[in-house]
Amino acid sequence: MLDDYRQATLRQRTARAVRRLQLDCRRLLSEKADLGGLALARQIVARLDELDDEQLDGFFDFLHRDLSPDPARALAAAQAYAELQTPQTLAELVAAAEPARQELLRRLNRVPGGTAAALRLRRALFPLLKDRPELAGIDADLLHLLSSWFNPGFLQMRRVDWNAPAQLLERLIQHEAVHAIDGWDDLRRRLQADRRCFAFFHPQLGDEPLIFVEVALLPEMPDAIAPLIDKASTPRQPDRFKVAAFYSISNCESGLRGVSLGNFLIKTVAQQLQRELPQLKRFCTLSPIPGFARWLLAEPDFAQLPGATRAQAQQLSAARAVLRERCAGDLGALQGISRHEHLGDEGRAALLQLCGAYLALLSPTPQGDPVARFHLDNGARLERINPRADLSTKGLRQSFGLMVNYLYDLDKVEDSHVKFRQGQVRHSHAVGTLL
Amino acid sequence: MLDDYRQATLRQRTARAVRRLQLDCRRLLSEKADLGGLALARQIVARLDELDDEQLDGFFDFLHRDLSPDPARALAAAQAYAELQTPQTLAELVAAAEPARQELLRRLNRVPGGTAAALRLRRALFPLLKDRPELAGIDADLLHLLSSWFNPGFLQMRRVDWNAPAQLLERLIQHEAVHAIDGWDDLRRRLQADRRCFAFFHPQLGDEPLIFVEVALLPEMPDAIAPLIDKASTPRQPDRFKVAAFYSISNCESGLRGVSLGNFLIKTVAQQLQRELPQLKRFCTLSPIPGFARWLLAEPDFAQLPGATRAQAQQLSAARAVLRERCAGDLGALQGISRHEHLGDEGRAALLQLCGAYLALLSPTPQGDPVARFHLDNGARLERINPRADLSTKGLRQSFGLMVNYLYDLDKVEDSHVKFRQGQVRHSHAVGTLL
Amino acid sequence: MLDDYRQATLRQRTARAVRRLQLDCRRLLSEKADLGGLALARQIVARLDELDDEQLDGFFDFLHRDLSPDPARALAAAQAYAELQTPQTLAELVAAAEPARQELLRRLNRVPGGTAAALRLRRALFPLLKDRPELAGIDADLLHLLSSWFNPGFLQMRRVDWNAPAQLLERLIQHEAVHAIDGWDDLRRRLQADRRCFAFFHPQLGDEPLIFVEVALLPEMPDAIAPLIDKASTPRQPDRFKVAAFYSISNCESGLRGVSLGNFLIKTVAQQLQRELPQLKRFCTLSPIPGFARWLLAEPDFAQLPGATRAQAQQLSAARAVLRERCAGDLGALQGISRHEHLGDEGRAALLQLCGAYLALLSPTPQGDPVARFHLDNGARLERINPRADLSTKGLRQSFGLMVNYLYDLDKVEDSHVKFRQGQVRHSHAVGTLL
């Protein structure tokens, strides 16, 4: 009984809180576009911060139901504009078609904390989207606005080293998503003289990193991850730096999902390193191939590979047969083996060939490897596939220990990017012979 | 002959430059929303910078003709959305109704110089609008985007004093629009310990002030401008500060016309001064009344004054009659007279009464005094009308030497603003007795 | 054989290096006082940096033998000055009596790294002083110069929090001398909102802390150390802050031994906290009593205690007898006991009384407790003795677990300092009753 009563009270309180917010939001929207409402916006931002899950649900309802475009008005506006295109009919069309919640968020963004509030709303929205697909319109608006607010022209790229605030360094430890940082000593090694770390920051969000990339300065293109993240290794001298290898890139703010900052970050870092260290000759990555094992174990039909000739498909089938034979029929066994000796030369070659096909042929399609698609769309070149490069459990499971280098040649990235959009993957001669 | 040939050549070159720009702009727009195009955007921004007037004309044509919404697509989208509201139909509606030039400008804004380029475009657009009203849609888009990019949450307010960079101080001298700054000595006086100057800055635009306000710290509400801008005056001690008087507010960036920053600036300054100098008891302005003389000399029909009772209209007519009599029939003579003795008590009272009516009754309408409308809409109160307050040629011509104090009571501005929108002007008791 | 040869070679090389340094030092000294020698100074600083121990030994020889005042010249100058005091005889006296190495060090200090070189020299000199007392003159000169270069007017006090560079925070972990910092988590707790850490920095030495103090903000004066350094404790809210307790102060630069910065640091911190947190009512320490156990176990003759009346001496003897009885004759046993129950009320009172006498009576003499002498000479008041306040092995061994609060009343420190110099220890009423 009591419980029922309590829940009813809670529901009422929630309803009241959301109703009050709604009223305030409407008041804010009723202000003339260019004036007023700062105090009101500040209050709304503060109250949004205190909403619990159920209240947020109610708030999203409001955004969806009440602040979407009015179909009738939009239709009338489109008809008027179709009849006669004047600045007036255009203005009405634009106004009628834009969800009012966009303007609401823009007005909230006028006050300190507004940007952070939009990020919070989006983080809260993600888990709801699956069950409530009708809220996708809100997500689209949030993404649209955040893309504009976090455009690279407003961001600051800063180097992060051992002189950075501990508070900021702690965030790197938390958010490193590729090769976990094992405490402060590990982090310190990754920030020494032959390593670099760069991050993007937003003026409104202080020392909060949005995305960061880790770079190793090396005498040659790396073929394994372990030496790069060995915290006991000795830093190399600058005169040995020939290659800058991006070995990890991680997002810190999940509210920015879909706002692509990684591309800009990598290129801006490459430009800055080039200026700072003219001795650097190549910029490349050492990247995981997260989808390779799953793809191969799913027994794909090579004849369906986009762009694969019949001959290629047959070769790939043959390679798979060789490999399966070496694994006593169970390709999955490869996920548990860190040493590939039993595969023999032929088996190892078959593995590389299959991986080459996976990366070079599948990447232009949505089924392609996500990491490959990211770098290739950035305009990087598929440079080298490295066997036994990541012998961690995760590395073996994802890709049988294989890793790949993508090469960033800044003079060619625009061109390669255009080619990739047309379905073509640029690769090195070495990768070419694999295919 | 030669001239014709030259002009033809020039026209061709212009056409080529604009065509090339158009191609690049289309390429930039064809990029996937979240990726690529930085290098391209940089080039477009650089080339925009070099366009001459005629070329810009061509570019605006392109923005208008090619990057407005497609009427057919917009109509189809509106119909689909009217039929069924799903995230998909909504997304298509939003996409179809938004002018593509908005997205173009957003993408240019991703690179350094993009914000400045948008401002430049808008400044170049202004003089064309009169003859080519169809370009108003471009202006609307620019205003929409600039409002978002220059929202107060992104701006920094900084105090400007004699320690500020000379480069920045020079801009104040150039842009002071209310009471001209007469060289560096005058400026120095306006930055001393009993004066304040604050400006808004945008992170992308460096030390370039957007708008600034000048404040005098005084023992009482000022009733004349001359002592405030007397460069030979001696600074007062802080223990005498009781009133902060905003005596000048000027925009520095004409490309931001319509992006209202003055309201935010005044209130943020007031809050900061309150914190810094708790001894301050009042925040007010000493403001010009630029439209008063023109209005009065146009012989308005007082019966048409909004909200005026019949009795008030009669009193105003009587006051005008008194005044005219004192001027030997020529009200315009008041614009040449700095001493009001010949008006007598009655004449002076009549002048104040007419001015009170002008400000209190006309301001809620679009015909109202622009300065009055600005402050009253900000939520200020009409506090006191001061005779013989600005005896400069400009002051006499605009308002027969009268100036007005508006009072900013931060606790009441929201409320007063709402009232003003309903047509009601809050005023002091003293102003009330004038009416 | 080979070894002998090698050593001879080494000795020669050492001798050569030192000889070359000597020549350069003489050249630098021969420059006119106000001119030249910057390049030379830079070289000397660089070479000093590379000297090994034996070479440094030789360099100190040179400083001692060749750059001390010439006795004959000093005597002649003193005689001339005694006969007639003129600016000229005075100038010669000053010049003749000042060791030339002072001028050498001053000239080295003109170039980057000069200050650091002087600190390094002094650190290298310390271990030699015992066996080579004649080098004490060099130490005196170094101390004289460093005192001048590190005077508080040149130092910057900065708050150190979790936003400080990791490089700097690492130095705190290394140098904390009172209550060791157990890794980054422990450090983070000590920098949270109810803790403060402040350090002095020198403009020439960048982010290198010279000395730092740790402060806890508390609702009342603390009586035990464990809660203050409990890394799992929850930060308190600012409205609970009534007392600022200095619980640790540590030097980071041993080359500054004898340059007293702690006094200035504590007082500057107290002033800053007072400004920042007006709710703070008291500034005190929670301090160890490092000499108490050793003193008591050495069976002092209480009649010899300075300022002790005969009656006091008898009471102290009686107290010791009680205590000894409770420990079965072995006072040393107290160093192993963290719980004092078996002492009974009488035994615990006896222990406090003996400690009170140790602190209040012995402190003005050079045999006094060093920590007590530091705070009392700073002008602090002996406020409260806390039993069972530090139950760590070190705390029990040094002082049977007792700790003491010294109170900093900024209005009275000057006065108390003067009194302390006259042999008088200011204490609270509570401590008075102990005596």
Place this chain on the structure above:
Amino acid sequence: MLDDYRQATLRQRTARAVRRLQLDCRRLLSEKADLGGLALARQIVARLDELDDEQLDGFFDFLHRDLSPDPARALAAAQAYAELQTPQTLAELVAAAEPARQELLRRLNRVPGGTAAALRLRRALFPLLKDRPELAGIDADLLHLLSSWFNPGFLQMRRVDWNAPAQLLERLIQHEAVHAIDGWDDLRRRLQADRRCFAFFHPQLGDEPLIFVEVALLPEMPDAIAPLIDKASTPRQPDRFKVAAFYSISNCESGLRGVSLGNFLIKTVAQQLQRELPQLKRFCTLSPIPGFARWLLAEPDFAQLPGATRAQAQQLSAARAVLRERCAGDLGALQGISRHEHLGDEGRAALLQLCGAYLALLSPTPQGDPVARFHLDNGARLERINPRADLSTKGLRQSFGLMVNYLYDLDKVEDSHVKFRQGQVRHSHAVGTLL
């Protein structure tokens, strides 16, 4: 009567103020070296600031009479040290010979404002020295301490451009001592892209410049001053910069007289410009010759010129005769003539020859030209004498319009400096032929 009474009162008040200061100074000196006294020092600094001239006089008396070394103590210490050199006898000698006022000033320098107070004292002392030569000892101590506090290792060199604080720029206008700055427009031109200005700052004194140098970046070594300071001239492009010409160097703080910062400033600037603009090939000055006319008009005996051979002396006499003849017997007439046509080739050559002798032969002696002595002692080379280079009244009066280039070859300055100390002036081949 009244006046006498008033004066007596004033004298008493002065005496009281000085007596109180004396007591405080003694108290401060009685503090143990490393402790206490900060509050006291702060008070003394504040009170020093308020002393009027007569009171300062009394204070200097005190510094001289009471805080000079005690002759008897100094003699005893020197005798003890002469007998046996131990760290103890040395320490006593050093202590006994150092004026106690040095320690007083060092302790005052511990608090904010202490450095500024020492500078003020010295500025106040200068005008007294002529009539009270016994105060020279105080000046020596102040100079000694200020040299140490303003050593280049503590100073910051900063570029000053049009972005510098107006407050700082105003100081340049005030203190430019060589070629007066004619208002803000003139200053702006001197800070544009083909000009540079650098100044030294002291961390304790904020944005107060101590000394600044103005540099012009030019395609060739300049032969006249007018084009360099022409405010209407157009800035040159960086690709034309071949020569950096120092055309003005001015001190801003007279309290630093005798603390030579100019040498360090010129060389540090040259190094920085070399790094920043590798296209620069030469660093030179365009300098006045302030003593030339006075020297020549005083009819010097050329046979007495140091290092002049008999033949040279005869040539110089002949040159003077030629010149005098061209001036109708009155060499002084040259000071009024800006065009040298009437001198004829022979007369112009004679003038250059005499100037060459003045600079090359007289400079190593104290009678030499002060500007020449400064640059030559810095290690610059006498490069070229330029006729009709400064046609201002001052330029004609000082040196008949002649100016000189000194060349700074950073690789040779040390060597040239040593040579100059030995009496030898390095000069170009061109100057050699003049001699």
